[in-house]
Amino acid sequence: MxxxxxxxxxxxxxxxxxxxxLDYIPDQILFREQQLSELCFRVSPGFNGGRPMSTICRGQPGTGKTLSVKYLFSEIERTQKRLVPVYVNCQTHNTTYAVISRIYQQVIGNPPPRSGISRYSLLDCLAFKMRQKKIVILVCLDNVEYLIYNKTINEILHLLLRMYQSHPDCRIGVILVTNVIDLDLSKSLDQSVLSSLSADDIPFPPxxxxxxxxxxxxxxxxxxxxxxxxxxxxxxxxxxxxxxxxxxxxxxxxxxxxxxxxxxxxxxxxxxxxxxxxxxxxx
The missing domain is CATH 1.10.8.60 (Helicase, Ruva Protein; domain 3)
Incomplete structure (x- = not known):
């Protein structure tokens, strides 16, 4: 007993x-003011309906990358409704369908049906919601190296960054977060995807x-x-x-x-x- x-x-x-x-978000992020300022600048087009600029947050584990992004996302949610942030941990969501489903769930408000619906149908539903609410989506792909290991990164980024081609006026920006300091995306991404990404680095030193x-x-x-x-x-x-x-x-x-x-x-x-x-x- x-x-x-x-x-x-x-x-x-x-x-x-x-x-x-580890998932606690304090009311102030110490010693990451410069990184947060740069992140704010790069996502700011989304506040007015434009596509946020792509960003790579790079640093070894425990240097405040995920914490900074989650803090930024909480402030975005608190202060406005036009830009909708979505956090995806690619260590657990590393297939194309899993990533799209995660985005769908956070934007739509409920999980997709368990079976019988393709990722393209999920994207159609997302596009309808984006046009209906006049929102822009900002996706953080944390631990993005797992998409490279799973060989899904090209398809996922292509679907997100070029969504406007099949769904005009639907804009999605991405923040990639990695613990791999020397990760070279040019070796893993198709040239067309790399061109669409056009991301700048924000380093997170120890x-x-x-x-x-x-x-x-x-x-x-x-x-x-x-x-x-x-x-x-x-x-x-x-x-x-x-x-x-x-x-x-x-x-x-x-x-x-x-x-x-x-x-x-x-x-x-x-x-x-x-x-x-x-x-x-x-x-």
């Missing part, structure tokens, strides 16, 4: 554990140690009660995060450290919690 104490610890350290999650400290400190203040993460523990997390070059490592170390302290009935996280979790994460 499960005891109540196993489900609900008497030691409560947490205010908002979501602040340690965070400096001082930046990591300020980002994680803000998350700590949002997530847990004062004193739960002592200064020396946070410094250790910053060090390990900087060594890895991946902010998600730091967030995971903090989350698991707090969970262990709470489980053991302690009021704060210890250095050994972090070192043990870091060792486990690296093996």
């Amino acid at each position: 499960i005891k109540k104490s196993d489900l609900f610890s008497e030691t409560r350290l947490i205010k908002n554990m979501d602040a340690f999650e 965070y400096a140690a001082e930046e990591i400290h300020k980002i994680l400190l803000k998350r700590v203040n949002q997530a847990v009660l004062p004193g739960v993460i002592p200064a020396e523990v946070l410094e250790l997390v910053v060090q390990k995060t900087h060594e890895a070059g991946d902010l998600s490592i730091g967030l995971d170390l903090l989350k698991r450290g707090v969970q262990k302290a709470e489980r053991n009935g302690r009021s704060s996280v210890r250095k050994e919690d972090i070192l043990l979790n870091y060792r486990d994460a690296r093996h």
